[in-house]
Amino acid sequence: MTKRPKLFLCALTLLLATAMLPARPKARENVGIWWLETHFQLLDSVSKAIHAFAEPGYQEYKSSALLISVLEENGFTVEKGVAGIPTAFVATFGAGQPVIGVLAEYDVLPGLSQAAVPYRQPVVEDGYGHGCGHNLLGTGSLAAALAISKWLALGNPGTVKLFGCPAEEGGGAKNYMVRDGVFDGLDAAFIWHPGARNRTNLNSGSATVTIDFTFHGKSAHAGASPWDGRSAFDAVEALDYMTNLMREHVRPETRIHYALTRTNPAPNVVPDLAVVRYYIRHPELEYMKEVTERVIKAAEGAALGTGTTMSYELLNGNYPVLANSVLCDIVCKKQNEVGGVILSEEEKDFCREILKNSGRDPEDFGNFSEVAEEVGPNRPLGSGSDAGSVSFVVPTAKLYVASCTLGASGHCWQQVAVGGTTIGTKAVVNVGKIYYLTALELYRKPELLKAAREEFLKARGTDFRYESLVGDRKPPLDYRK
Numbered sequence: 001m002t003k004r005p006k007l008f009l010c011a012l013t014l015l016l017a018t019a020m021l022p023a024r025p026k027a028r029e030n031v032g033i034w035w036l037e038t039h040f041q042l043l044d045s046v047s048k049a050i051h052a053f054a055e056p057g058y059q060e061y062k063s064s065a066l067l068i069s070v071l072e073e074n075g076f077t078v079e080k081g082v083a084g085i086p087t088a089f090v091a092t093f094g095a096g097q098p099v100i101g102v103l104a105e106y107d108v109l110p111g112l113s114q115a116a117v118p119y120r121q122p123v124v125e126d127g128y129g130h131g132c133g134h135n136l137l138g139t140g141s142l143a144a145a146l147a148i149s150k151w152l153a154l155g156n157p158g159t160v161k162l163f164g165c166p167a168e169e170g171g172g173a174k175n176y177m178v179r180d181g182v183f184d185g186l187d188a189a190f191i192w193h194p195g196a197r198n199r200t201n202l203n204s205g206s207a208t209v210t211i212d213f214t215f216h217g218k219s220a221h222a223g224a225s226p227w228d229g230r231s232a233f234d235a236v237e238a239l240d241y242m243t244n245l246m247r248e249h250v251r252p253e254t255r256i257h258y259a260l261t262r263t264n265p266a267p268n269v270v271p272d273l274a275v276v277r278y279y280i281r282h283p284e285l286e287y288m289k290e291v292t293e294r295v296i297k298a299a300e301g302a303a304l305g306t307g308t309t310m311s312y313e314l315l316n317g318n319y320p321v322l323a324n325s326v327l328c329d330i331v332c333k334k335q336n337e338v339g340g341v342i343l344s345e346e347e348k349d350f351c352r353e354i355l356k357n358s359g360r361d362p363e364d365f366g367n368f369s370e371v372a373e374e375v376g377p378n379r380p381l382g383s384g385s386d387a388g389s390v391s392f393v394v395p396t397a398k399l400y401v402a403s404c405t406l407g408a409s410g411h412c413w414q415q416v417a418v419g420g421t422t423i424g425t426k427a428v429v430n431v432g433k434i435y436y437l438t439a440l441e442l443y444r445k446p447e448l449l450k451a452a453r454e455e456f457l458k459a460r461g462t463d464f465r466y467e468s469l470v471g472d473r474k475p476p477l478d479y480r481k
C-alpha cells in the first residue's frame with residue numbers, strides 16, 4: 001500500500017471537520033450548538049459516571065469532582081466548598097453583565113439502585129440510585145454552561161455560572177447557599193428537571209420541610225417485663241396515627257409523608273429510641289408552616305401519651321417555586337425551535353421493554369419527540385424542590401425535558417434505568433441547546449432581563465424579605481449517614 005489512502009483520509013477528515021464548523025457569520029451564533037453536537041461522547045461519559053457513582057446527599061465527592069474537572073478543563077474558575085458544604089461549588093466563566101446561573105444537582109435516593117437494563121436489577125442490594133435523574137440534571141446543566149461559555153469565549157460580554165448544588169433530595173443545600181448569598185448578583189437562574197414530557201410551566205410546586213422527630217423511651221424485655229419499658233416506637237406510631245387523622249382536616253393540596261429511619265429492629269426489645277423523618281408540603285408557604293406546627297403538636301402529644309420524650313430537628317425548608325413567565329416564554333420558544341428528544345429504534349425497544357415489565361402498555365411512551373407549544377399554567381403540584389428558595393431571590397426559568405418513560409414520574413427504578421442510557425444523554429444535549437439559545441437571547445436583549453426582574457419583584461410583593469426556613473443551623477451534612 002502507498003501512503004495515498006492515508007493522505008486521502010486526512011484530506012477527507014479535514015474537509016468534513018471544516019464542513020461541520022458553522023459558516024460565518026452564523027458561526028458566532030451557533031458555536032454552542034456545534035460544541036454540544038460534537039461533544040456527545042464527553043457528556044455521555046459524565047452522565048454515566050455520575051449514574052454509577054450513585055452518591056447520597058452531601059457525600060457527592062466523586063460526582064462534584066468530575067463536574068469540576070470538566071469545567072476547569074474548559075476554562076471555568078471554580079470556587080469549591082461554598083456555604084460550608086464540601087460538595088457544593090460555583091464555577092464562573094466570562095466577565096461583566098448580565099450574569100446567568102445554571103443550577104446542577106447530582107445526589108441520589110435510597111433503595112433505588114438499578115442497572116441500565118429494562119427490568120428491575122439493583123447494582124447494589126438496597127443501595128442508592130438516580131431515581132430522580134440527577135445524573136442527567138447535573139450533566140444537562142453542565143452542557144448548558146459549557147455551550148454558553150463557548151459563545152462568551154468569542155469575546156461577547158457577559159458571565160455564566162454553574163452552581164453545584166448537593167443534596168436536593170431532602171438535604172436542601174440550596175437553602176444554605178441562598179442564606180449565605182451564593183446566588184447574589186445573578187440576573188437569571190436556569191433550572192430544569194428530567195420529566196416524561198418536553199415542556200415548561202409556571203407550576204409552583206410545594207413549599208416543603210424535612211423534620212426528624214426523635215423519641216426516647218425506656219428499654220425492657222418485651223416478653224418478661226414489658227411494663228418496665230416505655231416504647232419510643234409506640235410514640236412514632238401514635239404520631240403517625242394522629243397525622244393520618246389530621247389528613248381529613250388539612251387543605252387537599254397538603255402532602256405529609258414519613259419514614260422510620262432508626263429504631264431497635266428486635267420485636268422482643270422495648271425500643272428506647274426511634275426516629276421518624278417527616279416531609280410536610282403545601283403550595284402556600286404560610287399554610288405549610290401552619291400544618292408543620294400542628295404536626296409538631298401531635299409529636300408532643302405522642303410523647304406525653306406514651307411516657308417518652310421528644311425532640312425534633314428541622315433539616316431542610318424549601319420555598320415553593322416562583323417561575324418567571326418572561327423567562328419561561330423564551331424557554332418555550334427555544335424548546336420549540338430545538339424540538340424534542342429523538343429516539344433510535346433500539347432506544348424505543350428499551351422503553352417498550354420497561355413498560356412491559358411495569359405492567360403498562362408498551363406503546364405508551366410517545367412524548368419524547370413532542371414539545372408543548374405553550375407555557376403550562378400554575379397547577380398545584382405535590383412535589384417540591386430547594387430550587388424554590390433560589391426562585392425567591394433570582395428570577396428563575398424552568399424547563400422539563402423528556403428522559404423517562406411515560407407513567408413514571410421519577411423516584412422509581414424505571415427512571416434510574418433510562419437515565420443510565422443514551423436516551424438520557426440525548427435529553428442532556430437537548431437541555432444544553434435550549435438553555436444556550438435562551439441565554440443568547442438574554443445576553444443580547446437586556447430589556448428582557450429588565451422585564452423579568454420587574455415581574456419577579458411584583459410577584460414577591462413590595463414588603464417581601466427572604467427569611468431562611470432553616471434558621472441559622474449548619475447544613476445537615478450527615479442526614480444520609
Ligand SMILES: [Zn+2]
Pocket residue numbers: 132133134168193
Ligand atoms: Zn429531582
